[in-house]
Amino acid sequence: MKRVLLAIAALALVLSAAACAPGAPTGAPSDQSAATGQPEKVIMTYLHGGAPPADMQLVVDAINRRIRDRINAEIEYYPLPIFEAFTGKYHVLLSSGERIDLMVIPFQNIVPYVDAGLLNPLDELLAQHAPTIMALSQEFPILQTATVRGEVYGVAPVNATYGVQTGFIVNKDWVTEFQIPEKEIYTLDEMGELFGAVKAKYPDMYPVCVNPNILFLPPFPIDSLGASASSGVLIGLESTQIVNLWASQEYEDFVLKMREWYEAGYIPPDAATTTATLAEQTNAGVCAAYPMVMEPVQTTTTKASSGFESVGMPTSINYYPSLSPNGSANWSVPITAKSPEAAVKFLDLMYADHELANMLLWGIEGKHFVKTDVEQVIAFPEGVNGQNSGYYVTYGLYGDRRYEYQWDVRATRRFTDEYTAANMKNPTKAVGYMFDPTGYTNQIIAIDAVVNKYNVALLTGSVADVRGTLEKMNAELKAAGIDEVIAANQAQFDAWLASR
Structure with missing residues (x-):
């Protein structure tokens, strides 16, 4: 110019x-x-x-x-x-x-x-x-x-990709070294076996990187119905029942598994508070795996970008939820x-x-x-x-x-x-639906505050008493009005389903 x-x-x-x-x-x-x-x-x-x-x-x-x-x-x-x-x-x-x-x-x-x-x-x-x-x-x-x-x-814009599949980006050398068979989907127990083998051979490494901005993603389909989890979710592809994610058995099982990994030394002890990016952690050799949505461009990395060549190991099916306005x-x-x-x-x-x-x-x-x-x-x-x-x-x-x-x-x-x-x-059953939160702004703000207070610590395994923390979290979510918001969402969703 x-x-x-x-x-x-x-x-x-x-x-x-x-x-x-x-x-x-x-x-x-x-x-x-x-x-x-x-x-x-x-x-x-x-x-x-x-x-x-x-x-x-x-x-x-x-x-x-x-x-x-x-x-x-x-x-x-x-x-x-x-x-x-x-x-x-x-x-x-x-x-x-x-x-x-x-x-x-x-x-x-x-x-x-x-x-x-x-x-x-x-x-x-x-x-x-x-x-x-x-x-x-x-x-x-x-x-x-x-x-x-x-x-x-x-x-x-028309997105380059639509839909979700969760999993882990993993050091390709580990897959070879520990003879991990190629599969369409890996269970969390299978991922834990790999991380355990890595920890045993490389005790100074934490196999799984994470930071508060990129958290573990549950290995089951979740649809936030064109809003956020604070107004309820569908769990699974066939469900039409909106539920509180943090009160679900699926979420409890998942965060209990994360606590198990944390105690085994698979997750860094500062995972809930670190400001280090994933690239900074992997290039420093702190770890060589991290959770990620399995988009093609993310499933392989080079040594120049992350310190290791990688492969994607999916932990969920491919699925297509409704879109969030955010x-x-x-x-x-x-x-x-x-x-x-x-x-x-x-x-x-x-x-x-x-x-x-x-x-x-x-x-x-x-x-x-x-x-x-x-x-x-x-x-x-x-x-x-x-x-x-x-x-x-x-x-x-x-x-x-x-x-x-x-x-x-x-x-x-x-x-x-x-x-x-x-x-x-x-x-999912909600593709095409979007919750209208008009009239529930104050409740959603209060719900978000409770989620922000507990969710990161739970998802990184940093909470010692998982069930006690979940009980306290859900009591606070109820007080913030999550049941009322979910009921409004369910009523709108039911009307939408009936009109199709």
């Missing part, structure tokens, strides 16, 4: 720099009326890690050259640090009348925005201007997490939009034009990335890396993510489509 601006007069340089300041639109095209035949302006949020990329305007210009004649629109970025999207910044901007035509709400429930009257309903706009999105919505749940009381207020991003049209129709046309093009989506994500081919001989896999140009690139923000927020360029072949469709297909063969 600087090389371009050096050729511009000093006044233009100052104006351009001001336009690119965080919290203000980048100022690419002027505001033109569609009635004049000039492109309509679409101001869209662009989330970054803390400072806008240096080449942001170059990418915007390239995008506009691609889309201008196709939808008679041009975009401007409204750059924002991603953390501001979680701290009420959107509410402040929209309440003050700030113009934003297209806004991405990342990984949070959209209901508070709807209840505050900050978003436009999208049903008619999508029906008129978004044929690609409407077609994809018949196959993928991209409207589910932003449908509130029967109206659509946002569109999620597990996705949603593109919405705020009430301050001046070009809602153009915004939705651009949004639809984001899903239809995979090259466009990759430009939004990775920038300009040849400058910010290069294609490799492996389909869908990219690399940095010579002399460029993640630190000095003028456009390297890795938030996957755009369009149909199955077509994203990847830096690792294991994240390409060659692997991810097979994983999704396996998961979707085993749906």
